[in-house]
Amino acid sequence: MIEVQNLHKSFGAQKVLRGIDLRLDKGKVLVIIGPSGSGKTTLLRCFNLLEQPDIGTLRVGEIVLDFKEGFKPKQEQILKLRKQSGMVFQAYHLFPHMTAAGNVMEGLITVQKKNKAEARRVSLELLERVGLGNKADSYPHMLSGGQQQRVGIARAMAVNPEVLLFDEPTSALDPELVGEVLRVMKSLASSGMTMIVVTHEMKFAAEVADRIILMDSGRIIEEGSPQEVFQNPKSPRAAQFLNILTENK
């Protein structure tokens, strides 16, 4: 289970998150949408402490951290929390000096101290699952964007996380490559993976999300099932944003 309560985060004088509360049960998919600068990526990055909240409670799996003024989590708390999640980045951020299998094995070997043969076996399984069983020994620069991102997904899954975090996973892709990545994400969702996805892919959100939150200026302004959010937005600001999105289609 994932939970945040009253989460605040500022960069200098700029308030990026102004009191976020949300809860996500195991096996559910949460999609975060909102205009750029609304704080959705910052919120996502708080879940694995790539950003540290200023104030608020953060719970991922069994780890609970209570942020307030003067509190800095210890290194081991940060590591423990990070082991609960895997992250998929907009720009993939694969390790360019390692093969696809090497990328997936890295967390297993360096972090989980598994032996090489075992790590290799797991990595091949995962690459198979994202449809790249035949690319195990290719270096990232030899792969298309869509393939790289699927390796990114396999790498994030390798450490067997409680939750997968996706930061606009298809935004850097050529349009014809978006589908292959979304298909992998759909199949993960239907296999019961807990996922939090920041995306602009509304069709994906409508089909896959159990819950959608719409953020604006650091707050959640709309929350509910895809149906509720897309069909009957309660706030005028949400309606306006959704209108712009559908006009752009």
Place this chain on the structure above:
Amino acid sequence: MDERKVQILMDSLLPLLKAAVAFTVPLTLTSFALGLVLAVITALVRLSHWRIGRLVARFYVWIIRGTPLLLQLFIIFFGLPSIGIILDPFIASVIGFSLSVGAYGSEIVRAAIQSISAGQWEAAYSIGMTRSQALRRIILPQAARVSVPPLANAFISLVKDTSLAASITYVEMFRTAQEIVAITFEPLLLYSEAGVLYLMLSTLLSGLQNFLERRLSRYTTR
């Protein structure tokens, strides 16, 4: 060219080569190896959160870059004995050159580490790595590739700079040439000959650089 000069050339070739192999090359390799270790440590300290360490590292680089190498060698070899530290010319030279490579090299290594995108750190952290694991497994291997050309520059400079050790009585190739000049009175001939040998050494090193770059470019960074 008259016969005498040809004879001097031939006769001096062996001693010069011997001096290169027995003194110039070992001095270069030892100083570069130690200097490189010093460079990486200094760069890491400068990029760390350790304030006093950062200050010390900056001070070290400031001193070494801001004073002549020849003067540093003189302080180590001729100056330190007056406070009771007497060093053999080889040791004094290694200390001087290592400190120099360490200071200049640390800037190369620091720049190379900083050239690796923040996304690589974040990806490493996101799979649960500590800072030192991320450095060792993800950042340094990529930084190594970036730093090969500038480090090769430093290496080739060092080969030539070792001739400064002649002035603190270390009999390497240049000093050997000087000694032969003192007997034969043929400075143009002997120094040109030594020059050709230095040129051969640095050409060999450029070849090594090419080899390393090819080996490390099995992947390409963005």
